[in-house]
Amino acid sequence: xxxxxxxxxxxxxxxxxxxxxxxxxxxxxxxxxxxxxxxxxxxxxxxxxxxxxxxxxxxxxxxxxxxxxxxxxxxxxxxxxxxxxxxxxxxxxxxxxxxxxxxxxxxxxxxxxxxxxxxxxxxxxxxxxxxxxxxxxxxxxxxxxxxxxxxxxxxxxxxxxxxxxxxxxxxxxxxxxxxxxxxxxxxxxxxxxxxxxxxxxxxxxxxxxxxxxxxxxxxxxxxxxxxxxxxxxxxxxxxxxxxxxxxxxxxxxxxxxxxxxxxxxxxxxxx
Amino acid sequence: xxxxxxxxxxxxxxxxxxxxxxxxxxxxxxxxxxxxxxxxxxxxxxxxxxxxxxxxxxxxxxxxxxxxxxxxxxxxxxxxxxxxxxxxxxxxxxxxxxxxxxxxxxxxxxxxxxxxxxxxxxx
Numbered sequence: 001x002x003x004x005x006x007x008x009x010x011x012x013x014x015x016x017x018x019x020x021x022x023x024x025x026x027x028x029x030x031x032x033x034x035x036x037x038x039x040x041x042x043x044x045x046x047x048x049x050x051x052x053x054x055x056x057x058x059x060x061x062x063x064x065x066x067x068x069x070x071x072x073x074x075x076x077x078x079x080x081x082x083x084x085x086x087x088x089x090x091x092x093x094x095x096x097x098x099x100x101x102x103x104x105x106x107x108x109x110x111x112x113x114x115x116x117x118x119x120x121x122x123x124x125x126x127x128x129x130x131x132x133x134x135x136x137x138x139x140x141x142x143x144x145x146x147x148x149x150x151x152x153x154x155x156x157x158x159x160x161x162x163x164x165x166x167x168x169x170x171x172x173x174x175x176x177x178x179x180x181x182x183x184x185x186x187x188x189x190x191x192x193x194x195x196x197x198x199x200x201x202x203x204x205x206x207x208x209x210x211x212x213x214x215x216x217x218x219x220x221x222x223x224x225x226x227x228x229x230x231x232x233x234x235x236x237x238x239x240x241x242x243x244x245x246x247x248x249x250x251x252x253x254x255x256x257x258x259x260x261x262x263x264x265x266x267x268x269x270x271x
Numbered sequence: 272x273x274x275x276x277x278x279x280x281x282x283x284x285x286x287x288x289x290x291x292x293x294x295x296x297x298x299x300x301x302x303x304x305x306x307x308x309x310x311x312x313x314x315x316x317x318x319x320x321x322x323x324x325x326x327x328x329x330x331x332x333x334x335x336x337x338x339x340x341x342x343x344x345x346x347x348x349x350x351x352x353x354x355x356x357x358x359x360x361x362x363x364x365x366x367x368x369x370x371x372x373x374x375x376x377x378x379x380x381x382x383x384x385x386x387x388x389x390x391x392x393x394x
Contacts, residue, residue: 079389151358151376155383159390160367160374164360 018217066137073110075157078239081258086121094127105201108209109133112144134189147176207238222247235260280310281325307331326355341370350391
């Protein structure tokens with residue numbers, strides 16, 4: 001891949017998705033775009049990109065962007081943080097809400113393992129849980145909606161007991177049971193887009209997404225998350241992520257890594 | 272320093288070798304047994320911390336082995352993970368009911384093994 005092509009890819013990901021494609025990923029980019037070129041009927045990645053730069057068709061552009069996102073995910077990722085959400089946060093919020101209703105947003109859900117993990121935790125806790133799971137990638141969302149996972153995927157992050165409880169065999173793979181499907185809804189959403197309605201969530205799980213974004217964009221994304229969170233809600237980040245200077249809207253929960261609540265200034269601003 | 276020991280029980284030498292490489296990579300001292308009888312006599316001498324257990328083996332199969340193991344003195348100590356091509360939910364439930372701590376469907380890789388060993392608290 002030429003340096004020029006890579007520069008343009010960086011610009012494409014940055015402008016459309018706020019995603020930072022580091023220089024160290026140039027070979028990964030080649031590798032990831034080869035199947036896209038094949039699917040779209042191009043002889044090579046170069047040919048695909050040459051067409052894209054000359055005639056920027058949205059669907060082709062998004063196919064390229066989707067392929068370059070870091071979509072790796074697994075069930076109950078970052079177990080310590082996940083367990084805190086499952087065992088402490090979900091039950092506590094359920095107890096404080098009418099009819100135990102807890103609204104959760106899995107922001108950047110990829111192929112759905114996080115959303116389904118949250119569903120398992122919520123149902124186990126007896127919470128009346130409702131999960132909206134969003135991502136930029138249509139391909140990942142299709143997989144998430146199917147609820148079908150390979151034997152490899154279903155064994156990473158889940159005990160055999162949980163697998164039996166929440167999945168049923170589907171040919172060579174495993175399908176999520178209706179009880180889980182019924183509480184999760186998948187939709188496409190770009191975190192760079194401002195909220196367009198008043199829907200608010202009790203828990204927003206946005207893990208390993210901010211770390212992939214351009215530092216200059218993170219503050220805006222965090223502010224949009226703040227607008228989507230109820231005043232006494234909880235924001236959950238990835239175990240290596242910090243809000244730090246990106247925004248003053250949140251403060252960390254003492255003694256609970258990965259968890260954030262609204263800072264007093266954010267709450268009074270909304271009132 | 273406590274060395275964690277893992278006994279790999281499988282009638283296939285190749286599978287034992289492949290599993291050995293992965294498990295040693297996770298820091299375990301590994302021993303092998305080709306069937307349930309060999310595994311039992313190993314355990315009488317030294318209870319391992321972890322046992323990776325195949326189901327279908329000649330002489331004594333995995334299900335019979337674990338039932339015998341759990342009745343032995345100290346037999347409740349090892350974390351036993353079935354490691355088998357059996358994927359039917361009834362079989363998995365049967366293995367868990369017989370005293371297995373978890374269950375790995377073959378084929379597996381280092382990622383899955385590490386995940387499963389974490390589940391049972393062995394890493």
